[in-house]
Amino acid sequence: MGILEVRDVNKSFGGLKALNKVELDVEEGSVHAIIGPNGAGKSTFLNCLVGLLIPDSGSVNFDGNSLLGIKPHEINQAGVSRVFQTPEIFSDLSLLDNVVIPTLASRDGAFKLNGWKRADQDSEIIGRAEHMLEDVGLIDKRNMHAGSLSRGDKRRLELAMCLVQNPKLLLLDEPTAGMSRADTNNTIDLLKRIGERGITKVIIEHDMHVVFSLADKVSVMAQGTVIAEGTPEGIKGDPRVQEAYLGGAHL
Numbered sequence: 001m002g003i004l005e006v007r008d009v010n011k012s013f014g015g016l017k018a019l020n021k022v023e024l025d026v027e028e029g030s031v032h033a034i035i036g037p038n039g040a041g042k043s044t045f046l047n048c049l050v051g052l053l054i055p056d057s058g059s060v061n062f063d064g065n066s067l068l069g070i071k072p073h074e075i076n077q078a079g080v081s082r083v084f085q086t087p088e089i090f091s092d093l094s095l096l097d098n099v100v101i102p103t104l105a106s107r108d109g110a111f112k113l114n115g116w117k118r119a120d121q122d123s124e125i126i127g128r129a130e131h132m133l134e135d136v137g138l139i140d141k142r143n144m145h146a147g148s149l150s151r152g153d154k155r156r157l158e159l160a161m162c163l164v165q166n167p168k169l170l171l172l173d174e175p176t177a178g179m180s181r182a183d184t185n186n187t188i189d190l191l192k193r194i195g196e197r198g199i200t201k202v203i204i205e206h207d208m209h210v211v212f213s214l215a216d217k218v219s220v221m222a223q224g225t226v227i228a229e230g231t232p233e234g235i236k237g238d239p240r241v242q243e244a245y246l247g248g249a250h251l
């Protein structure tokens with residue numbers, strides 16, 4: 001069953017057509033990778049899914065409901081969570097507080113600053129946040145300032161902040177960008193474990209090692225449109241894909 005159905009989505013910036021008749025079907029429980037050369041429109045597309053950009057036309061349906069015209073926080077509450085290219089964490093707060101905030105938001109429906117200040121007495125919230133940190137391998141660092149973490153750990157923390165909200169759909173924008181090979185492999189393992197919980201994932205990724213390790217299906221974007229779709233093995237030999245990548249990354 002398609003949990004995410006995108007039809008004929010278009011988005012222009014002035015005279016530049018960043019998205020041109022984009023179509024996408026994401027199966028529930030699957031890992032769907034979106035690849036493509038720089039400037040293909042991948043981030044613009046993701047921004048349209050989470051309400052940060054509004055498409056000029058087209059439809060985006062998630063779990064049977066339209067996401068268009070809905071505010072980013074409402075899309076988040078509907079079960080769509082996004083991990084950004086640059087981790088969106090609170091650098092001055094501890095790891096535990098970073099996870100407590102979205103834990104409270106998911107329980108109470110919205111984030112309340114006063115609620116967060118009292119959260120240290122809320123054993124249910126603290127328990128859930130600690131359990132999540134344990135899950136992503138960061139529990140030993142729970143009292144450290146988030147700003148002092150390595151890049152790989154920051155990505156892991158951001159993932160914990162998303163997962164604690166029990167999303168149905170997780171959108172990951174280059175989850176391993178800038179990571180060492182060891183950190184990349186740890187992240188692949190972590191994402192595989194998350195997969196066991198049945199969370200659907202859409203991953204934008206340049207690293208083909210990550211794509212081939214995780215993806216059930218791959219959509220290839222170039223010049224704002226989906227030019228090919230299939231299994232990782234299937235798209236690897238597709239001449240349209242090879243052409244789109246000429247002079248750029250290699251499959």
Ligand SMILES: Nc1ncnc2c1ncn2[C@@H]1O[C@H](COP(=O)(O)OP(=O)(O)OP(=O)(O)O)[C@@H](O)[C@H]1O
Pocket residue numbers: 013016018036037038039040041042043044045
């Ligand atoms: N806010 C904006 N205003 C004007 N042009 C934009 C804006 N955002 C993106 N673009 C342009 O739209 C096109 C698609 O950009 P986008 O960032 O979506 O590509 P991408 O596939 O994510 O690239 P990369 O892999 O380099 O991140 C590019 O030509 C980009 O310069």
